[in-house]
Amino acid sequence: MRCFSQLSLLTGQLRQLIRIDPFAVLRCELSLKVLARLDANSLCRAAQVSKRWKALADDGDDLWRRIHEQYIGQNGSSVGGTTYS
DSSP: OHHHHHHHHHHHHHHHHHTOOHHHHSOHHHHHHHHHTSOHHHHHHHHTTOHHHHHHHHHOHHHHHHHHHHHHHHHOOEETTEEOO
16 A cells, blocks of 8 residues: 555656656757757647747747758759759
């Protein structure tokens, strides 16, 4: 019976830790470094998690510039009639 009560206590404490928003405790610079490792789809999904995550994703102009450069580099796409390779 004692083991069950300890397990229950531990489960409650872990549940609280899991709910912590990592971007709420990390400095903005570190949060942006985390987001910078995401691909375009993952970054779009992350921006949908919460208002805080959306603000971080929208604030990171470098994030979107990097993704744009990767996309153009991979596909040799054209934008506004100009072909990039």
